[in-house]
Amino acid sequence: MTRENLLGVWKLVSYEFRLADGILLRPFGQGVQGMLIYDANGYMSLHVIDPERPRFTTEDWMSGTADEAKSALDGCMAYYGTFDVNERKGTIIHHVEGSSFPNWSGIDREQFYEFKDNHLILLTLPMTMSGEQLVGQLVWKRAGKVTK
Amino acid sequence: MNHSDFVGTFTLTFAEYRYADGEVKAIYGNDPIGMLMYDAAGHVAIQIMRRDRPNFAKNDRLGGTPEETKSAFDGYLAYFGTYTVDEEKHTVTHHLQGALLPNWVDGDQARFFELTGNRLTLQTPPLMIGNREAVGHLIWQKI
Numbered sequence: 001m002t003r004e005n006l007l008g009v010w011k012l013v014s015y016e017f018r019l020a021d022g023i024l025l026r027p028f029g030q031g032v033q034g035m036l037i038y039d040a041n042g043y044m045s046l047h048v049i050d051p052e053r054p055r056f057t058t059e060d061w062m063s064g065t066a067d068e069a070k071s072a073l074d075g076c077m078a079y080y081g082t083f084d085v086n087e088r089k090g091t092i093i094h095h096v097e098g099s100s101f102p103n104w105s106g107i108d109r110e111q112f113y114e115f116k117d118n119h120l121i122l123l124t125l126p127m128t129m130s131g132e133q134l135v136g137q138l139v140w141k142r143a144g145k146v147t148k
Numbered sequence: 149m150n151h152s153d154f155v156g157t158f159t160l161t162f163a164e165y166r167y168a169d170g171e172v173k174a175i176y177g178n179d180p181i182g183m184l185m186y187d188a189a190g191h192v193a194i195q196i197m198r199r200d201r202p203n204f205a206k207n208d209r210l211g212g213t214p215e216e217t218k219s220a221f222d223g224y225l226a227y228f229g230t231y232t233v234d235e236e237k238h239t240v241t242h243h244l245q246g247a248l249l250p251n252w253v254d255g256d257q258a259r260f261f262e263l264t265g266n267r268l269t270l271q272t273p274p275l276m277i278g279n280r281e282a283v284g285h286l287i288w289q290k291i
Contacts (some may be wrong), residue, residue, distance in 0.1 A: 008187070009187050009189065009191045033245055033246045034228075034246065035191065035193055035228040035229075035245070035246070037185050037187070037191070037193055039156075039157050039185065041157060041291060043157045043183065043185070043291065045183055045185055045193040045195060045228075047193060047195075047226055047227070047228045047246055048246075049246040049247065049248070049253070051246065051253055051254075053250040054250060055250045055251045056249070056250065056251050058276075059251060059276050060276040060277060060278065060279055061249045061251070061252075061275075061276075061277070062175070062222060062277050062278050063276075063278065063279060064221075066214040066217070066218050069217060069218045069221040069222070070212075070214065070217045070218075070221075071250075072221060072248060072249060072250050073212075073217055073220055073221045073248070074209075074210050074217075075250075076226065076246075076247075076248045077209070078195055078224070078226035078248060079195070080182075080183040080193075080195045081183075097181065097183070098181055098182065098183070098195055098196075098197035098224075099197075100195075100220065100224050100226055100248060101204075101209045101220070102201045102202060102203045102204060102216075102220050102223075103203045103204055103207050103209075105197070105201070128207075128208065129208060129209060129210060130208065130210050130211065131208075143189065143191060144189070145189040145190065146189050146190030146191065146230045
């Protein structure tokens, strides 16, 4: 039961881009952080960030420079919506309602999934970014109980 | 009232930011959308969006013009982490692991809350918005 296996909170372990020539890139840096949630009612939320992005020089979040805003946005991928699983095809479809990248709002993002050693692996369909053809691979592990 | 009453998925029904002189700034427009999730283990994820943000002309996440990029950034709020509830102070504190705004990463965001049935109201402490302090009021409906 794939759908049941997905439910809950997942923490990001790694995020890699594989280019057509085999080169690996880490688009959100070595220290990438992320959280993925699937709930029992069919809602999902995904966040990926590069924690090394420079802070704005102001604490006023509407008053960052164009460069600061670009670096903040480039190093963050966030979207939420609902999801469906196509077990026969081995894909999860995220029906995106809102996304930090405006062009993804209102579209479907389909990704291949695999469960391996208690990890969830998501592979994107081929996409173009900065002119390069690539596939993204996201490895997630199940989040435990919060200890604080 | 208890911690477990928070657990669930909420959709945004209202968000506005009000200055001390009464002026209102609808950062995310008059019809914002968003989702807030609290889980039983103590995780939180939040995303808020202005509905009418223009698409990038190029369908490339990193390929926006400076104007497109600034408008996309200004019209979105996103962060995730863990949360704790202080019932006496009526606050829920979000301990951020990640955020769209770099300055919020690894910091705490405390919110005053009212939880009535399926309706959760969050009020921010004064935040610097456009070089003046404003208080945010957000209303969320549990799905």
